Amino acid sequence: xxxxxxxxxxxxxxxxxxxxxxxxxxxxxxxxxxxxxxxxxxxxxxxxxxxxxxxxxxxxxxxxxxxxxxxxxxxxxxxxxxxxxxxxxxxxxxxxxxxxxxxxxxxxxxxxxxxxxxxxxxxxxxxxxxxxxxxxxxxxxxxxxxxxxxxxxxxxxxxxxxxxxxxxxxxxxxxxxxxxxxxxxxxxxxxxxxxxxxxxxxxxxxxxxxxxxxxxxxxxxxxxxxxxxxxxxxxxxxxxxxxxxxxxxxxxxxxxxxxxxxxxxxxxxxxxxxxxxxxxxxxxxx
Amino acid sequence: xxxxxxxxxxxxxxxxxxxxxxxxxxxxxxxxxxxxxxxxxxxxxxxxxxxxxxxxxxxxxxxxxxxxxxxxxxxxxxxxxxxxxxxxxxxxxxxxxxxxxxxxxxxxxxxxxxxxxxxxxxxxxxxxxxxxxxxxxxxxxxxxxxxxxxxxxxxxxxxxxxxxxxxxxxxxxxxxxxxxxxxxxxxxxxxxxxxxxxxxxxxxxxxxxxxxxxxxxxxxxxxxxxxxxxxxxxxxxxxxxxxxxxxxxxxxxxxxxxxxxxxxxxxxxxxxxxxxxxxxxxxxxxxxxxxxxxxxxxxxxxxxxxxxxxxxxxxxxxxxxxxxxxxxxxxxxxxxxxxxxxxxxxxxxxxxxxxxxxxxxxxxxxxxxxxxxxxxxxxxxxxxxxxxxxxxxxxxxxxxxxxxxxxxxxxxxxxxxxxxxxxxxxxxxxxxxxxxxxxxxxxxxxxxxxxxxxxxxxxxxxxxxxxxxxx
Numbered sequence: 001x002x003x004x005x006x007x008x009x010x011x012x013x014x015x016x017x018x019x020x021x022x023x024x025x026x027x028x029x030x031x032x033x034x035x036x037x038x039x040x041x042x043x044x045x046x047x048x049x050x051x052x053x054x055x056x057x058x059x060x061x062x063x064x065x066x067x068x069x070x071x072x073x074x075x076x077x078x079x080x081x082x083x084x085x086x087x088x089x090x091x092x093x094x095x096x097x098x099x100x101x102x103x104x105x106x107x108x109x110x111x112x113x114x115x116x117x118x119x120x121x122x123x124x125x126x127x128x129x130x131x132x133x134x135x136x137x138x139x140x141x142x143x144x145x146x147x148x149x150x151x152x153x154x155x156x157x158x159x160x161x162x163x164x165x166x167x168x169x170x171x172x173x174x175x176x177x178x179x180x181x182x183x184x185x186x187x188x189x190x191x192x193x194x195x196x197x198x199x200x201x202x203x204x205x206x207x208x209x210x211x212x213x214x215x216x217x218x219x220x221x222x223x224x225x226x227x228x229x230x231x232x233x234x235x236x237x238x239x240x241x242x243x244x245x246x247x248x249x250x251x252x253x254x255x256x257x258x259x260x261x262x263x264x265x266x267x268x269x270x271x272x273x274x275x276x277x278x279x280x281x282x283x284x285x286x
Numbered sequence: 287x288x289x290x291x292x293x294x295x296x297x298x299x300x301x302x303x304x305x306x307x308x309x310x311x312x313x314x315x316x317x318x319x320x321x322x323x324x325x326x327x328x329x330x331x332x333x334x335x336x337x338x339x340x341x342x343x344x345x346x347x348x349x350x351x352x353x354x355x356x357x358x359x360x361x362x363x364x365x366x367x368x369x370x371x372x373x374x375x376x377x378x379x380x381x382x383x384x385x386x387x388x389x390x391x392x393x394x395x396x397x398x399x400x401x402x403x404x405x406x407x408x409x410x411x412x413x414x415x416x417x418x419x420x421x422x423x424x425x426x427x428x429x430x431x432x433x434x435x436x437x438x439x440x441x442x443x444x445x446x447x448x449x450x451x452x453x454x455x456x457x458x459x460x461x462x463x464x465x466x467x468x469x470x471x472x473x474x475x476x477x478x479x480x481x482x483x484x485x486x487x488x489x490x491x492x493x494x495x496x497x498x499x500x501x502x503x504x505x506x507x508x509x510x511x512x513x514x515x516x517x518x519x520x521x522x523x524x525x526x527x528x529x530x531x532x533x534x535x536x537x538x539x540x541x542x543x544x545x546x547x548x549x550x551x552x553x554x555x556x557x558x559x560x561x562x563x564x565x566x567x568x569x570x571x572x573x574x575x576x577x578x579x580x581x582x583x584x585x586x587x588x589x590x591x592x593x594x595x596x597x598x599x600x601x602x603x604x605x606x607x608x609x610x611x612x613x614x615x616x617x618x619x620x621x622x623x624x625x626x627x628x629x630x631x632x633x634x635x636x637x638x639x640x641x642x643x644x645x646x647x648x649x650x651x652x653x654x655x656x657x658x659x660x661x662x663x664x665x666x667x668x669x670x671x672x673x674x675x676x677x678x679x680x681x682x683x684x685x686x687x688x689x690x691x692x693x694x695x696x697x698x699x700x701x702x703x704x705x706x707x708x709x710x711x712x713x714x715x716x717x718x719x720x721x722x723x724x725x726x727x728x729x730x731x732x733x734x735x736x737x738x739x740x741x742x743x744x745x746x747x748x749x750x751x752x753x754x755x756x757x
Contacts, residue, residue: 006736007736033696034505117749144700150696167513
């Protein structure tokens, strides 16, 4: 029993020291490696984000880039998409002034396991107060970030080996040619629009945007279906929609994720589009 | 129910409190309480699968009770029937879909029965509890368990068998119990007799290996997926392989330690399953240290039954190879597991051929450790890439991708960081041979456990299933 007491006392001292360290010497970073980390940062950060982007890994192309003149939060969530981001904003009760929604991966719906883990875990209530429970404060990760300056997940500089590129492109083309069940999409869409109405009621202004992919996907069934759905809704509600058909052709590493140089080009195009919206609506976006 | 979930924590707390309540009825029926708890534990995710477990318990009870009551007459026939029954259950549920898909593919067949077999779900833990059923029958037959004739009514035997097979700490992923080791322990247990220090050490180490090392590595080693691995540089591919080797050890050794700790919490000693396997410098040493409960089961009930090494050199080689091949297939219904087992069998044969009887006298040497570790790690890939062509493709990529620039970011550093505790864990074991280090370590080992507990709190990965659940 003496040994157990020693274990518990030592562990408590270490934990309290680490907590002290996190509270008084927090690592100032905007780099978050996983969906959990990014989501928790959005929820538990003391900052009020006026501008938020929600989308899939495609919106990761904006990571580390200066899009607006004021701080913004890029809530891009690889393997899922805008529906999850919108749901997180609703459940977190942190309503931005401007919400940019990437439409490309609307089809993925809400990632219920991520939502469950973040909002329904018995520890959820404590994470805001006990900083070490947050994923971004994991000990080794923090240690590594202090040894090596955290670097945002950059887009790739070059395409993967040809055989892999061809395989990935073919798989992507196949994925984007097939349509999910229309009924499910409608249910998902109506859930999302009701959440957007709720957010609009809280004063959030909404902007839709597309991220360019391989040119062979521009008129793919899935993209066209989603585009029509969102265009119709945007027109009805008077929300701006940033199209990419005027932006040119972009190179990707797998059919969907732009290579670095092209991502930079798209970023400049996107910035101009934001400027146009801001000019038209006289908003403080620029 | 996962050991590393809040539901399990709640379940454990309730079971533990009731188990040690100072009431006569509880003291009398402690075993029944644990059987009930184990059924709840098992049925939590898919209640329907409990039926098969109950059926297996009932049939094993009937066969073993018959062996126990029949004297020498017809006992062998009952034994054979019982073993056959266990193997048939395993074959149907675990290998049925593999056989059906192979037949359908090779003969381009398509019919209702094959389709039905292909949809059969794999009952979790089936490989473990069927082997335990066989152990019961064989131990009773060979007289390694002796029951008190007066106290052994059918009901008592049913209760003990149900407990032996279903006791929740080992039910889903072992360690595989041997009846002769477990039955003598079945008795009423007292709270005062809990070996708290041992329980805490086992649980802390087990949860640390699983939640900190394995769960953090699993998100990174997810890169070992076809076709994505083709995009990594050669060094990154080797690093991923190293990470997966560390992960699989931490995952399974972690689970086993948690199971052993939980067993001790309820007064039962479960067998050791891992003994620092990555310090092995020969394959035979590796198999004395990795998944010990399976390797000793295969040795005691299969290798020896086949004649072991008593029937000449050639037959010994054949027996060894058969045991490893079947051991491989035990892991999963995929031909890649058969290849994995065969490769291990082949390396064991080569060793035996080269060193003959001097194998056990081989001293540990660094080159041997590196050789065994590297080969074992390469073979683990067959667990991740179950299609053999992908497995070969991984090695092709190691040679082809030399020109791709090496990435050294957060993932690569994380692999090194999370591998450190596993390396340290093995090093401490080696250093313990030094008496002065051992004495010093005994004084400060609490710090090691405190650090592990601290890291469980502040560095757990995303909760994931245990790799061995699929077996």
